[in-house]
Amino acid sequence: MRYGDNVVLDGVDLAVRRGEIVALLGPNGAGKTTTIEILEGFRVRSAGQVEVLGRDPARGDERWRAGVGIVLQSWRDHAKWRVRELLAHQAGYYPGRAWDPDELLAAVGLTGQARQRIGTLSGGQRRRLDVAVGIVGRPDVLFLDEPTAGFDPQARREFHALVRGLADPEALVATNRTAVLLTTHDLDEAERLADRIVILDGGRIVADGTAAELARRIAGPDEVRWRLGERRFVEATPDSTRLALELFRTHGEALSDLEIRKSSLEETYLTLVRRAES
Numbered sequence: 001m002r003y004g005d006n007v008v009l010d011g012v013d014l015a016v017r018r019g020e021i022v023a024l025l026g027p028n029g030a031g032k033t034t035t036i037e038i039l040e041g042f043r044v045r046s047a048g049q050v051e052v053l054g055r056d057p058a059r060g061d062e063r064w065r066a067g068v069g070i071v072l073q074s075w076r077d078h079a080k081w082r083v084r085e086l087l088a089h090q091a092g093y094y095p096g097r098a099w100d101p102d103e104l105l106a107a108v109g110l111t112g113q114a115r116q117r118i119g120t121l122s123g124g125q126r127r128r129l130d131v132a133v134g135i136v137g138r139p140d141v142l143f144l145d146e147p148t149a150g151f152d153p154q155a156r157r158e159f160h161a162l163v164r165g166l167a168d169p170e171a172l173v174a175t176n177r178t179a180v181l182l183t184t185h186d187l188d189e190a191e192r193l194a195d196r197i198v199i200l201d202g203g204r205i206v207a208d209g210t211a212a213e214l215a216r217r218i219a220g221p222d223e224v225r226w227r228l229g230e231r232r233f234v235e236a237t238p239d240s241t242r243l244a245l246e247l248f249r250t251h252g253e254a255l256s257d258l259e260i261r262k263s264s265l266e267e268t269y270l271t272l273v274r275r276a277e278s
């Protein structure tokens with residue numbers, strides 16, 4: 001993707017499967033929004049190949065769009081509508097596959113605001129409504145651009161459970177598993193929610209893997225600490241699960257205070273971004 005002479009995405013190669021939750025991370029201006037806007041069909045790429053649900057998003061028709069759920073970075077429309085009224089209206093666009101508006105209101109924690117005008121919602125409540133509008137048609141693929149900005153901690157946790165439920169076939173038996181691509185600046189959220197993390201910097205992918213894989217590759221081994229009687233031990237290992245198993249096998253109940261410290265995603269992220277920028 002280029003704007004004039006300015007190349008903002010270069011060689012981004014990415015595949016997301018059904019049921020997978022992928023978090024796109026990166027500093028401001030890295031190209032996250034541009035990437036998902038191209039995938040949503042809102043922006044036309046300058047070059048390269050893109051396929052979403054088997055079609056080029058630049059040529060997606062109504063049927064294709066019915067399978068795509070979108071939560072943009074900010075939405076300030078429909079101020080005079082009431083919350084439930086908007087959801088019921090939106091549900092009408094997805095015959096046979098939409099959520100029941102009341103169930104959806106409960107799922108995003110807006111039952112108490114069902115009759116309130118949208119213009120009077122708080123920032124976090126408006127964001128929950130944006131998420132509800134994005135998923136009302138039970139999409140096959142869901143794009144979320146900083147979905148939880150402004151959420152309180154409890155709402156964030158509920159939102160994570162909701163998104164995991166969309167991707168997990170056990171949780172919503174009647175629907176297909178949704179592929180989810182989200183951008184976030186909340187590394188804790190990325191680590192908790194995403195199966196895979198993709199880090200963009202300067203329009204290029206600088207890392208792609210699970211939080212644990214990235215930590216192992218970038219930030220080095222895990223640190224395992226334990227105690228046997230009065231003696232304390234520390235060991236660095238690339239496979240802390242195996243070491244823990246061996247310790248249990250060898251020492252059984254004599255083992256105490258076992259602790260495994262993994263590098264945080266924040267350390268990994270900062271190391272990667274520093275590297276890319278130098």
Ligand SMILES: Nc1ncnc2c1ncn2[C@@H]1O[C@H](COP(=O)(O)OP(=O)(O)OP(=O)(O)O)[C@@H](O)[C@H]1O
Binds near residue numbers: 003026028033034
């Ligand atoms: N319409 C446009 N015209 C020119 N440049 C643009 C346009 N839209 C985006 N850009 C540039 O493209 C780059 C990528 O922007 P993008 O919004 O994708 O970043 P981002 O990773 O989503 O950032 P943030 O974390 O701040 O939301 C930035 O340098 C931005 O200035």
